[in-house]
Amino acid sequence: MTTAPSTQAYGVRKPAVSPLRFHHRKSYPLHQLPFIDKAPGKRWLSFWAVPKTGGYSGGCKTGESLARIYLKHLKKHRTDFNEGRLQSIVLDMCEVERGGDPEQGALCGQVVGFFSELECWLIAAVQHLDGGLDQDENKTLLKTANAGLNFDNEAGTSTSIAEDKGA
Numbered sequence: 001m002t003t004a005p006s007t008q009a010y011g012v013r014k015p016a017v018s019p020l021r022f023h024h025r026k027s028y029p030l031h032q033l034p035f036i037d038k039a040p041g042k043r044w045l046s047f048w049a050v051p052k053t054g055g056y057s058g059g060c061k062t063g064e065s066l067a068r069i070y071l072k073h074l075k076k077h078r079t080d081f082n083e084g085r086l087q088s089i090v091l092d093m094c095e096v097e098r099g100g101d102p103e104q105g106a107l108c109g110q111v112v113g114f115f116s117e118l119e120c121w122l123i124a125a126v127q128h129l130d131g132g133l134d135q136d137e138n139k140t141l142l143k144t145a146n147a148g149l150n151f152d153n154e155a156g157t158s159t160s161i162a163e164d165k166g167a
Contacts (some may be wrong), residue, residue, distance in 0.1 A: 017051045019146040020066075022138070029077045030085055034142055035066050039092075047085065048092035051149055058151025065145035072133050072141075074119075075126040086122070087115035 020034035030036065031045065039046035054062060070089075090111055091098065098108050126133060 017053045017146075017149045020050065020142060020149070022142065029073070033069065033073060034145070035069075035089075046092050047088040050093075054149045054151040058148040061148030061151065062145045063148075065141045065148065068133065068136055069138055069141050069145070071122065071126050071131075072136075072138065074123050075133060078123045078127060086119040087112040090115050 022034050023032045023037065026032045035050050036045055036047050037049035039049045050062065050066070052059075070086075090096075091108065094111075096108060096111065097104060099105065125131075
């Protein structure tokens, strides 16, 4: 007897990942975002506290939805930004250690410079371009992000982003 690809030994399905959630009680708007939270082994908040689950397809779905949440945040809170945070997201996403040897320091500086500049342009873009950000509610985007985290690549048991949006 064989078991379905989406099951583990004894036919037990993989447990769902704890869902991401907004942190509405945090006072700083940036810290309310669902991907910024405490993370094991990290002294401070992680700017990318997202489980590494869902495989490539689920990861794409999760990443796209969280990016749209971040862009909406930039649009709403642009005046709260006197320094960029996109670079902190990228550093934590890629698990780049800050400090250390000169090469690591150079990489951190390159990431900070590159993504700080991009964030300035993103802030301007979300203010002046109509990219459909307002049509998606954060609640719907978060639901799609969480679906991506629980995507089972072997069984293909998740819908596409277009299907989640009702297209």
